[in-house]
Amino acid sequence: MDKFLFLLSEGFKNLWRHKLTVFTAVFSVFLSLSTIGVLFIAEQNTHKLIEYMRTKYKIEVFFDGSVSNEQASQHVQEISKIPGVYSTTLITKEEALKIYKSQFGDDISQFLDYNPLPVSCVVNIKRKYSGYLHMAPIIERIKGIDDVDMIKHQSRLISRIEKFYEKGLLGLSGIAFAIILVTVMIISNTIKLTIYSNKDLLMALKMIGATNTFIRMPFILEGIFQAVLGAILASAMLYGIVYGANEMLNQITTYTINVDWMFLSWLFLIAVVISLFGSSRAISRFIK
């Protein structure tokens, strides 16, 4: 217990002893976590936008003119079981006529003495998709259903939006990964510099019989403290950015940036993992 408390206090004291390198490391953790945080908030809000757009995606299915409302109802049930379909709305011949009348003002059945409009169905797509939403398989499945005459959809537009979103996600993940990698290198190098300037400490500790764990621990704890400090600063800045942006948005629109602040705990976890990785990598060069 005494040994642990000593190592813990050494980790803390090292923050002050190596203030210049600590400042560099904390600042790089702060910068990278802030960037990752901004990317995450952007992704969260883009995802909400995509989900909203998906509520507008519709597929209109028209059945053969000879299909009765009852037969169409059975086909619609079949459609609703297709993976990716959120809901279906059957539009009977009579309802189609009402819609026509409300839109064009004429009762077409009076001219023709019969109702020429087919039974149709509006298919809504699930909006809770974590990645790229593929419309083609849904349309192919609907095409395979008996009595389907025509399908109207905006799959090319949807496909473009979804592809753009997917590429964006991939790009953001790539950037975040690159930032994490660079931060690991920066932390590793700053700890290496610290160790270089503390060769006497390593030598003294070795001479007096310190185990490798005992020698490593203050450097690793120092790295963790740096990461936590960087994460606190980054969290404060992200909160400030979101708060400020929402204040500005409130003046011009009702849209607000929504953030699940639980992601900050992930940010802290990332910071600690980065620092553990960086400091272990640095110290392993000196202590085999």
Add this chain to the structure above:
Amino acid sequence: MMIQLENVSYSYRKGFGLANIDLTINDGEFVFLIGPTGSGKTTLLNLMYMDLLPDSGRVSIGKYNSDSIKKRKIPTLRRTIGIISQKYHLLNDRNLFENVALPLHVIGHNQNDIAGAVEEILEEVGLSGLEDHYPQELSGGEQQRACLARALIKDPDIILADEPTGNMDPVSSFDLIKLLEEINSEGTTVFMASHNYSLIKSRNHRIVEIHNGKLRSQ
């Protein structure tokens, strides 16, 4: 604690180190190692505290020997050895108290025991009252005594001193040897390397001479 080297050889990647060293230092003995710079004195000492392991032959320190010692046991061995070097290896960002207390933190002593032990050892080496001083505020002789205090605080069975008087004036050098003799008189084995023959010739201890990595006389 006895030190024994049996037919020990060690070579560096860049060149020659030591060849076929046979040496026994008995428990409680005081032995000087003399030889010019680059003759292998530091290599021999490094082998004794197993910072280096021999290419061939065997180094035995008490119950530990270089053939069978596990890597994780080397720190345990070093806790029984007090090492003093010419370069001191004092930590400039810690005061004298913290420097001297370090070995006890490594062993895991509690803070109260440490405070008492540090005061006692600083008095023994004549550094009382300088606890708050940083190494750069101490003279060369004081720094070497601080290094000695750090080696002694854990009550070692063996003292290995590598040119401890290298940076000291003759008076301080003489005082340090007297201090080491006092420690030796209490049963601690002392093995001290030096290239200053005039300093050690008058002391009544065994002198081992090393030249070009080989022992010449004992």
